[in-house]
Amino acid sequence: MRSLASDNHSGVHPRVLEAIAAANADHAVSYGADPWTTRALELIQGEFGEHAEVFPVFNGTGANVVGMQSMLRSWESVICATTAHVNVDEAGAPEKLLGSKVIAVPSADAKITPELIRAQHWGIGDFHHAQPRVVLVTQSTEYGTRYSLDELRAITSTAHELDMYVYLDGARIANATAGLGCTFKEMTTDIGIDALSFGATKNGAMGAEAVVILNPALNAGETLGYIRKQYMQLASKMRFVSAQFIALLEDELWRANAEHSNSMAQYLASKVTSIPGVTITQAVEANAVFAIIPAAITPALQEVTPFYVWNEATNEVRWMCSWDTTTANIDTFVSALTSLTSGTGA
Numbered sequence: 001m002r003s004l005a006s007d008n009h010s011g012v013h014p015r016v017l018e019a020i021a022a023a024n025a026d027h028a029v030s031y032g033a034d035p036w037t038t039r040a041l042e043l044i045q046g047e048f049g050e051h052a053e054v055f056p057v058f059n060g061t062g063a064n065v066v067g068m069q070s071m072l073r074s075w076e077s078v079i080c081a082t083t084a085h086v087n088v089d090e091a092g093a094p095e096k097l098l099g100s101k102v103i104a105v106p107s108a109d110a111k112i113t114p115e116l117i118r119a120q121h122w123g124i125g126d127f128h129h130a131q132p133r134v135v136l137v138t139q140s141t142e143y144g145t146r147y148s149l150d151e152l153r154a155i156t157s158t159a160h161e162l163d164m165y166v167y168l169d170g171a172r173i174a175n176a177t178a179g180l181g182c183t184f185k186e187m188t189t190d191i192g193i194d195a196l197s198f199g200a201t202k203n204g205a206m207g208a209e210a211v212v213i214l215n216p217a218l219n220a221g222e223t224l225g226y227i228r229k230q231y232m233q234l235a236s237k238m239r240f241v242s243a244q245f246i247a248l249l250e251d252e253l254w255r256a257n258a259e260h261s262n263s264m265a266q267y268l269a270s271k272v273t274s275i276p277g278v279t280i281t282q283a284v285e286a287n288a289v290f291a292i293i294p295a296a297i298t299p300a301l302q303e304v305t306p307f308y309v310w311n312e313a314t315n316e317v318r319w320m321c322s323w324d325t326t327t328a329n330i331d332t333f334v335s336a337l338t339s340l341t342s343g344t345g346a
């Protein structure tokens with residue numbers, strides 16, 4: 001089965017799988033006191049800078065909860081776009097576990113702006129009102145769009161001026177960084193991001209994410225270890241999570257994987273753009289293409305290649321490319337789309 005439904009539908013990159021197998025030698029001390037974790041932390045720290053504190057976890061929802069717990073008290077709130085994963089796809093985990101209000105702000109391209117932050121920054125010092133403390137940005141966004149470095153810088157400077165932190169949901173940080181042609185550090189540490197999730201799963205890992213705390217004032221060294229344990233995100237056999245990071249970070253395999261999935265989205269967009277009845281709805285800046293297609297053809301097209309309907313009212317759909325999507329996969333899909341749309345007279 002070849003799928004455009006999710007970048008989690010793809011398998012594990014062979015080099016990651018080899019690294020997991022290679023780590024399966026002999027015994028190693030648990031809970032991160034193993035040589036693979038030492039090396040992974042060194043590599044991740046190398047990407048983000050010497051002050052970065054790194055905590056491998058199991059999944060992205062866990063990373064977001066653990067990462068934001070370092071910044072929030074329960075009477076403080078998180079401002080994010082309505083499309084944010086923490087708002088729509090985590091079953092309310094941040095609200096339940098952090099006890100903090102999530103303020104979701106409509107944004108046509110899934111991006112937060114300084115104006116949107118300022119509009120939500122009120123009631124400061126009023127104990128009737130949840131106090132805005134964190135701005136959450138997703139990079140690349142849930143719409144496959146991407147913040148420029150200047151846009152991120154404007155957000156961090158606004159947030160810091162307002163005494164707020166900026167948390168970056170980096171489930172697809174590799175796609176954004178490769179797309180911008182920069183380094184992880186240039187996109188985060190250098191422009192004042194306070195903490196982030198460093199996603200590897202969608203980039204070819206089997207299941208590996210890390211919380212990275214960049215702001216030393218968050219005192220992560222003293223607290224995050226306990227927070228991660230309380231939220232059940234501490235892996236006992238951590239070497240197998242860490243081995244995945246090593247495989248992706250050494251020789252910049254992460255960048256090759258992300259560049260590939262980004263380029264497949266560009267290829268797909270270029271092929272569908274002239275098909276009558278198909279309208280691309282978002283800038284294609286990472287590994288996703290969003291489009292409106294005729295509702296009548298959707299089930300038949302999903303039979304050829306699975307994908308999700310994102311908005312049932314408009315029949316906006318999401319096509320997501322992975323590190324192993326091929327031009328042949330896309331050609332098969334596009335030819336089905338072409339013949340189905342021609343059948344509708346669109």
Ligand SMILES: Cc1ncc(COP(=O)(O)O)c(C=O)c1O
Pocket residue numbers: 059060061062085086138141142169171172201
């Ligand atoms: C933007 C974003 N954040 C976080 C996640 C992590 O989710 P999970 O808890 O399923 O690993 C995802 C996964 O789809 C995502 O798209």
